[in-house]
Amino acid sequence: MLATTVLSVVLVGCSTDEPPAPVLAADGSIDLSGVTLHVGDQVQSVQSVLKVSGQLDELPYKVEWASFTAGPPLLEALNAKAIDLGSVGDSPPVLAQAAGIEARIVSVEERDKANDFLLTRDGTGIRTAADLKGKSVAVAKGSSSHGLLIGLLQQAGLSQDDVTVRYLAPPDAQSAFAAGQVDAWAVWNPYYAVAIASAGAKVVADGTTLSTGYTYTVASTAALADPTTEAAIKDFLVRLVKARAWAAAHPDQWVPVYSQLTNLPASVATVTFDTSRGRAIPIDDRVIARQQELADRFAAVRLIPSAPKVRDFFDDRFNADVTAAQP
Template identity: 40%
Template structure:
């Protein structure tokens, strides 16, 4: 895994402007290997379940990451072309002037974006987290969700202690009683509830915007062949999301098989609502800007982030037939 760090190191968020290259023909596309960065139960499982990996006009090389931030590090460093992440990692990437852009958006249910506590915990509401230790992957969608939940409860980041852990490590720490709470997303939420006696203290309802994104590297977007492959991939990915929304039980079965998840865990996660493609429009950008401003206001980021500067809408027309509001 690439280890070039994307850290919130400043407020400069103006990427290099670039034009849109011409698309290549099918013959050239056949020689492309698109490098797709993925997460557990992510794009590869989704496209497999939908039967959309059998007729690719290019090759795919998959790599798997523990969460969104390291996935975007790989894309920014040129180790991958495209990958899907939640709503918060692109904000941290933008704060670090990462060499990438958001190119497609989706929206899903937010019940699986949760703050979990052990079933026997005395904590009953978010305000009870004052003075407690919360496990979370830094810069992940869960980081954004727990920040907003704390703010709504009248708490700040100074009122709690964050233990920044990737999901596998946080799961172990949670089970061993080393964390008072754990902020995470599905399928980890469903897994912890089903297998680690976790209880939901708060979720993303009325808090999280539920967006996820496909982000692509600037160098990849500037390359005619890779740009063409990315255009085809984002459309294919949107079709797969629409298939999953209409075939939830079948998606859960394949998801469990592809990831090794317990079938009951997969079904519970899918019941929380799969992502569906939505237009990458001003509404999405404004919602993301609001989240970025919340991070800045909480001094989690050192300066303002212009999210719109890291949005590339070149594929909006290609996706028009797949998106829904």
């Protein structure tokens, strides 16, 4: 009788602590028809490339999209379980991990060119990062461009106390920069291209050597713990790799549609595409080491209490699937 009681308790515990077993389709695959993936996006970059490339056709699950202006608020939504996954630059995961957000980096894309820039205007006297002393700089806190700014200040022998840093979301920073309310702006595309085209911006430096060049897809641990949602995430990541590869091979078809979908001028869409394209790579020791350097940089200027062990924030379960999808 006691053994039966103990067994019942164990079984009840398993049924409440573990996600339900996935439903299998007739061919033995996991049935995804009841899944809705909630995906965070920035400037429709992910949604549009999937749509134009045909990778949203005949999805075996539903997708609901949420739009964000930058990576940090996207990861905040992820932590609040408002979304299941989303793509961000290299710096947002550092602050997210330091804050204890329950998420993991599940795929990596390495860009071909720098996509973070320090901009200024004529008349500010800023020609190099060293000239930022005593000047004001706008940046989205915790963004990839924030990581660039920190690195540039360190290289120039300056601290954040030597400049006035104004933490502004890109739309607000764009207005402040155009109005001359800040001397410089650290930002990424498409905002960089808009500033060059419409505000007479000049490039002081870019992230060629200081930024990792990585774009990450980050998923919540809750979504990853559910076998059915995990299967949908794997399918989504493979489709995203294929979509980005298609766009890289067909820029003449992709850029005009991206311009139309985002209401960006064709010239801005072209520059944005040129600096954001890359290829899927596996999560490996090289990726982790570069991300650790970035975390150490944030800790050195006390923007986080201490550098987290970034290896713990990576999950390589989809490595084989993602890299196999890359042409």
